[in-house]
Amino acid sequence: MATIRFFTRTITKDKNLLVPIYVRIKSGRKVDIVSKADILIKPENWSNETQKANQRADVFKFYSGEFRDEQKGRKKFNDRITELRSYLESELMQIKQEDITSEWLKTVIDKHWHPDKYKMTLFSFIQTFIDKSETKPNPKTGRPVSYKMRREYEVTFKYLKDYAASKKTVIDFKDIDLNFYDGFIQYLQWVPSDKQPISSETKSDQIEGKKLAVNTIGKKIQTLKIFLNAAKEEGKNTFEAYRSKKFVAMTEESETIYLNEAELTKIYEHDFSKDPINEQIRDLFLVSCWTGCRFSDISQITPENVSDGFIHMKQYKTGKKVLIPLHPVVTAILNKYMGKLPEVTTNQQFNRALKDIAEAAKIDEMTHKAITKGGIKVSTSYKKFQLVTTHTARRSFATNLYKSGFPSISIMAITGHVTEKSFLKYIKVTPDEHAKKLQVHWDNRHLKVV
Template identity: 45%
Template sequence: MAKAKFVLKEPHAKTETLIYLVYNYQYNRFKYSTAEKVNPKFWNKNDQRVKASKNFPEHPEFNARLDKIENGINNAFRKLLNDGIQPNNKNLKDALENELSDHILKPKKTTLLEFIEDYIEESKLKKSIGTVKVYNTTFKYLKEYSQKRKKLNFENITLEFYSNYVAFLNIEYNLASNTIGKHIKTIKSFMNEATDRGLNDNLDYRKRKFKTIREEADTIYLSIDELKRIEDLKLSASQRLDRVRDLFLIGCYTGLRFSDFTEIKPENITSNNSLIEVRTRKTSQRISIPLHQTVRRILKKYNNKLPKAYTNQTMNQYLKEVVSLAGIKELIETSITKGGKIERTVLPKFKLVSTHTARRSFATNLYLAQVPTISIMKITGHKTEQSFLKYIRVTQKENADKLLTHPFFN
């Protein structure tokens, strides 16, 4: 049974907020902006209409407009069925706008940039801070492109836009290829969401050539021997370095992200101090990790109450000091494509270490220790073996050494 309802974009707002039409039909969901706005204090959630209030004297006309839209979506759905057409979000949107095409009550069409701005506001309640930050950065570049090069809307997101936009990010901002790839991926996410809501019917962004750019990153990992050298450092004279070292090692032996290994609480230590059980912040997965002896020692040192972490940026700065003190100074050549050009740099290994090196080290060291890939993925959260294998860092020699113990070579 198809059913229409009206919901507020921000039901707890103190100022006017958009009203959306939500239409559930045949196990599908169609969401449509009415372009009408109301202060939530005048909204009756049960009736899904504006309250009859002397402080809102235009309520009869306002509710009549919502009635018109509700009748319009019901008529549109019924006509599609009567004409033998299977309803979907695209033809339902077209049929609804045809019903409202008298231009008296037809809602204003949402533009691409307006949609993205609204979607980012919605995401602040549902997505992680990091994800919202990526959304905002992508939005900033799109707005600047729209101002400097070509005004953007849904119909402009074509293969021609793709080529011009990648060149724009290369030339104007000298961005790394992987950064550009992240922004293309985010644009595709915006377009998918808009398409699902019936706001967009241009599907060029789904074409094979509208691809997410990805360059294999020259990231490093720390071996078990290197981690032991870090663990053996005498840092009692520097509380800040001692704290950073301990937190980093927790990450190296749990595989948790910085946002998770710095938030471990006593209640996360379970099964008679043999497991860490946490719900990850980024993916909301609940995972269980056996306690490595190094983790046990560090937890005991702090009575299962880990010290407060510095910010990620500050931790990365101090971490380089710690790894340098451990003598991990092997020269590493890295390359990155920026502005369409390959840049090569040679740096001592300690300068390439960051908090994320902990998670990569965990995955790589377990892989080299012959732990089944599926068992590691249960902790790291990788969905496919292909994505997992791109994540670990194994040299050709390490791979050969690993294969020496395989039955095929014996």
């Protein structure tokens, strides 16, 4: 454990000469550092033994005349020594021994006496938050924050800095209010077009937008709130305007696709023997479609984690343990590779290959996707294979099971959804399909009209 000692070491015949008090920190055999404490005192008024101003001190001289009352001045002086000691002890608890250096000690002392020089701004806090996220474990899983989430932090921070630059202003905690919210949203979504004419009076005040979709903008607001809440918990942010109900992370229902069982069968039965790379990616995709595993969890399907017809795993994202029964297609694929699936390529390569695979299997039904950008909702037509991604697998798993009549609560135990509300938003079931599902339920109960 580190020890802290205050002392003077200047010997002078001039009794009126003020000398510096030093701080010495020792920790084990490797740490022994000294720095000035930025406090002056007459040598005769200081005791190295008690590390305090002595009873006979002429307190008038301690701070070049700052304290004029001897008793009150001496007490205040000693209180400041105690405060500095406590501050150093607190800082030592937050640093590794190998990082305790003379330069670190000088900075900490200066930070104690001149806190305004080191005041944490919104942007400096966010940068520190991002830097720490590379090693700081997620409290729910015990693992470091994922690369995808760290990337989201960085992108959101970039938009904030770009917005501040466009406004030619500094944005700090106190500035995050509803006026900021409106301006930031406008910055992210506003796009000049014929449908949004700009008058000569307002054009100079408008900020060119980023053309982000509604859900992307909502994600940026959600991430900003992560920063602000973290700063709040650490006592760095004392402002609460961002907690207003109007400071909302906007969303719109996403029009993503799923593949029904007939389409999955077409992909499974297609011959990819002349393209072994795509054949392996096809097989991994189908494993995900019939297990509900995330892309990040496929590598956990190993002989050690498969027994008695079940996959035993701990989900990487949630840290939750799940038990997944083997579907016949999954069993066939595992047997094909002697129980050891091919290595997973990168998410980007996987997604590119999936579109080629789905196209080869003739997954070409026309579908429409509407998205709001720049305040305008635009619908675009696609062939279904163009929209297939790694995440299509999990959505297909959940949707196909739900449509088959399998209980939602049991599906959620595998997918990891906490509430049925979020689960029902996740699956792709149309209002017509819900109605037909109810009709089948009534028919099966043989209800009679009385």
